[in-house]
Amino acid sequence: MIKDGKYRPLFLNGKIGQGSYSLVSVCKNEESLDKEHKVKVVLKDENFIKGYDVYVFQSENIQRQIIDYLKLNNSTYICGVGETDTLVDKDVIEISPDTLTIRVLYRANSIDNFLMLTNKCNNNCIMCPDSLKVRTENKNIPISILKKYIELIDKKVEFLCITGGEPTLLKEDFIEVIRYLREKLSGTEYLLLTNGRMFYKKRFVEAFVKNAPENLITAIPIHGHYPELHDNISGVKGSFIQSFYGVKNLYKLGAKIEIRVVINKLNYNVITNIAAMISDYFPKVVRVNFMAMEMLGNAVVNREKVWIDFNSVQEKLKEAVFILLKSGIETRIYNFPLCSLDESIWNLSVRSISDYKIRYKQQCNECSVMKNCGGFFNSTINMKDLKVKPIK
Ligand code: SF4
Structure with missing residues (x-):
């Protein structure tokens, strides 16, 4: 932004x-x-x-x-x-x-800058906004370039997102980047986007927690409350066990954790079960974010399997949010336009879409809450069944 x-x-x-x-x-x-x-x-x-x-x-x-x-x-x-x-x-x-x-x-005048460590990923999520081609291209960014980039970033930067592909695939180099960020940009807040599978490994998770900057939150998606569902969405058999135990290992070591639930046609009916699982096993996570998909890459290829219109999700989303709130877990909603949410949970909605990707429908100009509404991704706005209800 x-x-x-x-x-x-x-x-x-x-x-x-x-x-x-x-x-x-x-x-x-x-x-x-x-x-x-x-x-x-x-x-x-x-x-x-x-x-x-x-x-x-x-x-x-x-x-x-x-x-x-x-x-x-x-x-x-x-x-x-x-x-x-x-x-x-x-x-x-x-x-x-x-x-x-x-x-x-x-972008020095932006509040959502990122550091992309690799395009590669060891998952192949059915609704990933990158395509399989992008994630398997051999375009490794040398650690010397990553370090130079870190050196050039303004020391006063408030926030950085560390992302990929899957950043932890850099293994020792990932730990070195994390350590270098702590050394060079110690006052910055970080959000690490990862599928968490590598944190299944004890030595790796320990090295990560030891070297991570103080203000770093690790954000890990959980796609289902049982292995088959999660693995079906992530595209990799065994990934649920690794991500779940990755979260568990981080949790045990006192790391700050955000759990993300990307809502799609395969899991929207069970997001209440996912919420219940999180509040049972991980009641001390920093927050849980429910997120609507960005319709790019795999998500477009698999749109018949994954696309679900916002309004069909509304009831379950409200229920899932209240399960978490009742357990004292901070909960946020990303990428949903306000008119697709029950008004009682508008205050949890974050204007999360990057400025250059935000779009609105023609009718949005008549809406009284347009200023507070995060709108739609440019890639999502023309999906079928997508209707807006301008608030008068
Ligand atoms: S009508 Fe448009 S601006 Fe208003 S809440 Fe819906 S999407 Fe947002």
Whole structure:
């Protein structure tokens, strides 16, 4: 979520480039020129200041003497980049002059930045918003790049999400990233998104808890209250036992845990049983989040099997929420529009969809609670049976 609510693209494309792959932080604000800022975003040629390693120019036709200077110094640059005004001071960007692309990895004016450790996953969840192809591509991010990214992030960052794929698949490198975050960004709050299966292993879970930053919450999905249901949704036989004991091991070691229940056609009828299981076994988790699906990747491929409209879920969701609340467990609801929830649980609904993915239906403009409603994912808004009921 961007603090001022303005749209920000994640990719910017240029027209002309030179140099090598660079991971750099942005310096747009002349007042904060310091060594940590390695890129100068130049909106007009006359603002060009010598002494930076990497340059991003808005203009395509930069002056001859600037080009000569950059060539002479073997500097990396991209010019003719649209939307440079969306970059802000202290952003971290990845520049690929070969493909003429700038990818915004860290958005300094956003409250939901993330650190993606790998695209790979050892589950193949039936409603995963990534496709099997994305999760099996061989695109390992070297630990040196992950560490450089961590070094470039503003020390004052309040929140970071650690995600994948499945981050724990990096094994020792995962523990090292966790330790490095604790060392470099100790004041930050973290949410680790994991299927929790690796925490089944005693030595691994102990190393994780020992090295994790103090303010880290581990978020693990539980898809069912018995193995066959969970394994059917996760796509891996035996995964329930590993995730369940992963949670149990973390719980025993005093780690902060969030349990996530992604609601789909296969489990919406038993979310009350899942809630009861959580309150029986893990009454001291930090919170439980019920979440609606994002209809991308596997979720689209399997839409006949997994899609359930929000209104059909309403009754069971309310019941499940009250089971948890009665046990004193904080409960939240993600990705559900307000008009699909009973009004008694509106206060648990979080505006959770990332700013660049939020969409509303035409009728939402007539709704009195639109400002508080998180709307729909861009990928979900056109699903069949999806109706809105503007609140008057
Ligand atoms: S009508 Fe639209 S804005 Fe209003 S609660 Fe429903 S989805 Fe949200």
